[in-house]
Amino acid sequence: MSKRQVAMVMDLNKCIGCQTCTVACKTLWTRNEGQKHMLWNTVNTQPGQGTPHNWEKMGGGFRNGEPQPGHRPGVGDFGKAWDFNYKEAFHGGEPGVRLAPLGGEPGQGPNHDEDVGGGTYPDNYFFYLPRLCNHCTHPACLEACPRKAIEKREEDGIVLINEDHCRGFRFCQEACPYKKIYFNEARGISQKCIFCFPRLDQGVANACARQCPGRLRFVGYLDDPDGPIHKLVHKYGVALPLHPEYGTEPNVYYVPPLSPSKHDADGKPTGEMQIPLDYLESLFGKKVHQVLALLIDEREKNRKGEKSELMDILIAREWIKNFGPFDKHPRSIENIKVVVK
Amino acid sequence: MKCKRVSRIDLVLEGGQWSGGDSTQVEMIATPLPMQPTGYVIKSWAEKPYGTIKTLTVDAVHDGHALAVRLQWEVPPATTTDFPPAVAFALPVKATSPLVLMGMAEAPMHILRWQGGAQAGVRSVLAKGIGSSNHGPDVGQKALARQDGNRFSVVITRVLGSGAGAAPLKAGTTTKIGFAAWDGGNEERAGIKSFSVDWLDLVLAA
Ligand code: SF4
């Protein structure tokens, strides 16, 4: 058990699916050999298959405390990044050439069902779900590894794969129920989100959080009463873990999405939310009902001009406060040496 | 198991004149499930057969300077290409090193392990118990591998002598040798493998 735990909260009411977080992470951490297919941060449309495709059906995690066998996602499951014929299409000078993926049928990309969602017009619906490794309190990955190559940092609970000890056995990939571990075929090791620990160590928030134009990501310690995480998770209880039934006690939490009203045959609002509550319950558990009710109440207060600390936090009126103690500017980082062996 | 003395190992490797009928058939069994180091591995392999490599055909020769061990085996058709084929032999660093426990802190065992695939090569490993193996000493280990369909032939060589952490080898003495093999095509890796249960004598000719 770690002494403290850092965590992230994402307010799904504000995610616009822009993938700035995905690109911020990709540019910072996964541009090296064997990492082409890696997106430690992904944003998928719900309902949908997600990344890796159909990850929720791939097993792993715990049931009644017992580890559950799981599928080991391969590059194809994650969806290959496509290469395009940019040169020929834009600079080739041949009138017949159109922009197209290289290498024939490229297969499903990582975000192939973007904006498909569910329901039928006029009550069709979707929302975006950004995901990263949850740096779980009960990490299935760590417990599965026969080489003890996965560590949970004592000081902040960040879960890291020790690349010197990893032998590429990939039990962690099978055991993680969130399927957030990638295999580097060039180096024969597993790799995953490191929660930007070199930034956090210098008081700078994660790249995905800091870069998010929706300002929906909060970072901090779970036990810091003045920080946003403690307030959202414990004080107001509006941030919930994804699939708590997987048994790993995730430390990434979500404020579930409200949605506009459904319509009756005459096109009048019925008052029932477009995103089905049982679908949200299947993702975030039973607490989702009380959370949505509280969000509606607090939003109403705000509308009436009454004070709501919860709404002030979620609106991110003071954006820099989203990051708790990790509020330093990235430019303040000194002496970071990236070691790639 | 006899380890014949030859004039030059490199000639054996080139000419293929191995032990002339002195091959040893080593019986292998699957590593017991309760000995697997994590609950996940135990649970996920409870219903799945492993240890498919039941026999290794082994020959050993030395030339006073180096040892060469040839390991040959056959596997069923592969169900995955995610994991490489692999084979290893272990020698005790001390006479008391237990094979079934993969050595212990005071009496480690010294493993030379070859694997194919993208990270092909032979690795020297020092094991001090199940799930606690680390980089072993450099004993000039090399490997020569051939695959013909489902049949493998791998020769692993190292220098004789001793050194920090290295299992001692000297012409004219007897030591022990143990084996492990992984059918990568059956997703075998780590403790999911077959092994030779107990040490065999390795008699190095004078
Ligand atoms: S999300 Fe998966 S990889 Fe991350 S800590 Fe939890 S079990 Fe491990």
Ligand code: SF4
């Ligand atoms: S950067 Fe923010 S708004 Fe854009 S996809 Fe990521 S979480 Fe959503």
